[in-house]
Amino acid sequence: MKKLLFLLSALGLGLFGCQESKSVKNSPPAGIALSFDDRYVEEWTRLRPLLKKYNAHATFYVTQFDSLTPKEIEQLHQLVLDGHEIGAHGAAHIRVLDWLRGGGALDDFYRYEIEAELLSMRKAGFKPVTFAHVGGQQTWFTDRRLLKDYFILLRDVSMTERRVSLLTFRQPVFAIDDIYYHFDSNPKVHSLLIDQYTNITDAQLKDGLIRAKNTGSVLMLLGHHPLFDSSDEPYAFSVSRLEKLLAETQRMGLKTYTMAELIRLSRR
Numbered sequence: 001m002k003k004l005l006f007l008l009s010a011l012g013l014g015l016f017g018c019q020e021s022k023s024v025k026n027s028p029p030a031g032i033a034l035s036f037d038d039r040y041v042e043e044w045t046r047l048r049p050l051l052k053k054y055n056a057h058a059t060f061y062v063t064q065f066d067s068l069t070p071k072e073i074e075q076l077h078q079l080v081l082d083g084h085e086i087g088a089h090g091a092a093h094i095r096v097l098d099w100l101r102g103g104g105a106l107d108d109f110y111r112y113e114i115e116a117e118l119l120s121m122r123k124a125g126f127k128p129v130t131f132a133h134v135g136g137q138q139t140w141f142t143d144r145r146l147l148k149d150y151f152i153l154l155r156d157v158s159m160t161e162r163r164v165s166l167l168t169f170r171q172p173v174f175a176i177d178d179i180y181y182h183f184d185s186n187p188k189v190h191s192l193l194i195d196q197y198t199n200i201t202d203a204q205l206k207d208g209l210i211r212a213k214n215t216g217s218v219l220m221l222l223g224h225h226p227l228f229d230s231s232d233e234p235y236a237f238s239v240s241r242l243e244k245l246l247a248e249t250q251r252m253g254l255k256t257y258t259m260a261e262l263i264r265l266s267r268r
């Protein structure tokens with residue numbers, strides 16, 4: 001009996017050991033996944049040298065694609081050539097819950113917000129496979145169809161501060177589980193918003209990098225308008241903060257990933 005127990009435990013340890021070394025060997029390195037939303041194509045283009053300097057790849061979620069100029073479309077192609085991803089963010093930037101509450105038909109949401117954008121983007125030579133929810137709005141049934149028919153990953157938003165009437169709820173970056181990707185093929189993810197109005201600090205972002213490094217995961221972050229000066233525009237982030245973040249990311253030996261890579265590398 002003792003021999004049998006020993007054999008079983010040895011086998012168990014052996015199996016566990018194999019699985020552990022396999023997952024360590026196959027799991028991509030820890031890192032960050034940056035995404036930028038809306039249609040700040042001029043400013044995104046000005047980010048190219050900075051992203052190149054740190055060998056960083058990011059995802060740019062474009063909305064209102066039909067309103068872009070030929071020059072802006074060319075600039076998006078340059079971003080792709082640099083190794084960045086261009087994702088979809090809706091033809092008209094429609095918040096799905098507001099649309100449904102206002103009496104909009106679900107089929108029209110797919111037709112005019114999703115399919116119309118995909119059609120325009122594909123005609124211009126892009127192949128969007130991931131989608132950023134507009135205004136952080138989503139429903140389980142629209143997500144189900146978006147994943148079934150159109151995209152491999154849907155990205156939502158997380159914040160360190162949430163205001164509910166007069167109360168402000170705060171949570172530390174290292175404690176927000178859903179902003180860390182573990183290469184588990186999860187197609188519904190959240191990125192932490194770094195825009196100025198969220199009051200996030202460099203120290204909090206560093207905490208996020210440390211958790212990613214220590215857990216072999218990817219910290220997902222997003223911003224809107226890149227600011228090259230010291231304006232206090234709320235839905236915008238400072239490029240100097242982005243540079244600090246990228247420098248720290250490089251110093252800690254962390255990689256950068258596009259959103260589509262998170263899924264594709266999970267499936268290996």
Ligand SMILES: [Zn+2]
Nearest residue numbers: 037038134135
């Ligand atoms: Zn947006």
